Amino acid sequence: MKKTLFLSATLLLAAGAARAQVDTVRATTLPPAQLAEKLYNSGVAKYNQKSYRAALQDFDRALAAKPDFAKAYYNRAAVRYELKDYQPAVQDYDQAIKLDPSTFGSYFGRAQAREALKQPAEAEQDYGKATELKADYAPAWYYRGALRFEKADYQAAKADFDAAVKADPTYAYAWHDRGSAQRQLNNLPAAIQDYTQALKLQPELLPALLNRAATRRRAGDLKGALQDYNDYLAKKQDNALAYTNRGSTRFEQADYKGAVEDFSKAVALDASYAFAWNNRAAAYLKLEDYQRAEADATKAIALNAQYAEAYLNRGHAREMLRQPDAACQDWRKAAELGLEIGNTHAANSGCGAE
Template identity: 80%
Template sequence: MLKPILLLAAGSLLPLAATAQVDTVRASTLPPAQQAERLYNSGVAKFNQKSYRAALQDFDRALAAKPDFAKAYYNRAAVRYELQEYQPAVQDYDAALKLDPASGTAYFGRGQAREALKQPAEAEQDYSKAVETNPAYAPAWYYRGALRFEKGEYKAAKADFEQATKADPTYAYAWHDRASAERQLQEYPAAIQSYTRALTLQPELLPALLNRAGTRRRAGDLKGALQDYTQYLQKKQDNPIAYTNRGAARYEAADYKGAAEDFGRAIELDGAYAFAWNNRAAAFLKLEDYKKAEADASKAIALNPQYAEAYLNRGHAREMLRNPDGACQDWRKAAELGLEIGTSYAANSGCGE
């Protein structure tokens, strides 16, 4: 997720104090309010240059000169957030809000800091105050939606993401996460449209392409899913999950050779990926290459001894390799691990008779 940190706009500098011309005496000290304004503007400039420690010093001095300077508290909080000093940032946002209770951006910033402190409930409250104060502020809707999504409150999350996209129709991440909420709600056509909108706004948002592929697969559009997986893999070849997912789609489309190749590519990228080993075993079963199927299922079991589906597949391979005792043992193990169909296979094959 994006983390927008917004500095309040710097006020224009006040006119410099008049210079005295009596004899050789010169008045050079600025009034405290004017000095604070000058230091504040200097701090903003340094923040924009990512010179955070120097900016912090300027905001410290500005607040020393003008303790009721709300914008300086807000911007010092933003600096402290960047420095990962989250609790001091919260304290500065508290001070800013005491001076300016209607600052929606201060509520939002405090919510960000509280999220960083692993305080999601408090962060959600701040985002709620931010949208109450400024309903047009899209990031507050977005981040509250993200927190609700993480809690499994998909309807509420979707509503928040919808508000974010209304407030800012160009907010690609909000469209993406709105689609993910719709997907969780099994609203697949809407999710596909939302992922497509995110990709239109930000073509290089590759998670949207990968998630749209998965949504199309769930909706039964294997052709569209395969197109999306292939387009994703043309741009990013180091993701074993993407190869595994395309392999699963190819398997469902009865392209077992292509599926085995994709699972193999996933294994090349991550040799400890038990899911890919088991899936390739299933593809080899369809290709009637039972020795390879047995070997791959055994590898999956070695990586995850509790992998019920791998025992089931190895049982099938061993049955075809004329190893009935081994097959029965595997099917019973699959049933023991919660895959009841293992019991049916064992019974139908006369295991134990």
């Protein structure tokens, strides 16, 4: 009887103490499932604050409390991806998929981690599964399309980019990359339209300007190409490729002085850019500045000893500088490297047999 009274008194005391404090419950008193949920929510909040190490600890503890917690595996995988721990991230996604195979996000996340691990075939499969589970999720189509583009499967890549822009018509990168697939498939007008749409959606997407310029040039629209290069270079002046391509466009328009200016800017930005040195040599040949042409072609050859076009151009310059033997040697070298026209120049100049 006394024991019963003692227990009652203890319970009353505990109840009174609870009413006197803030209405909270210690985490250690929660059932495992509730504790796991609390730690999971804390981990999500820390992830959103980019406190990845702290988030990782919370997800670890959540999984210790509830080992079959699929969402915790999924989110711990996302944290590990941000920390560049890609293989553990894949393992967590594996477990999340095992526990809940119907969630597209786990397949998409695992695909991203597998890409980071240089496993494109496996990543492509996972993106495909993500599209099966959620056909209106544009990034899954887009990233699979990018992988297919990289392996030169341009028709399949285009199909994926088609699906991406259908799922999200505002997806500028999908329009841009579909333009690149169209370009590889030689659908030049369609490529130009796609690059234009990408720029409408995201005017600062400068690669779209550069790629539209290249496509317009290939389609014979030199004026349009030049305008795109001008617009690009007005915003970004540190790209040697852009100057070189604008220089080539000017060359094709017979603006050889303008071409020299652009090739000069390209080599000032990148002195190891053999292509720009050789192109400037070609422009100097057109301007009949043979000394500079020879010097630039020689620089291109020093940077790339297998550069057939540079030997050809240097041969032309040396011919005009009254160096016939040296010219013949350069033309023959160009032919040896695959430019048969080198032999034609040698023959027409009476080089004769070696």
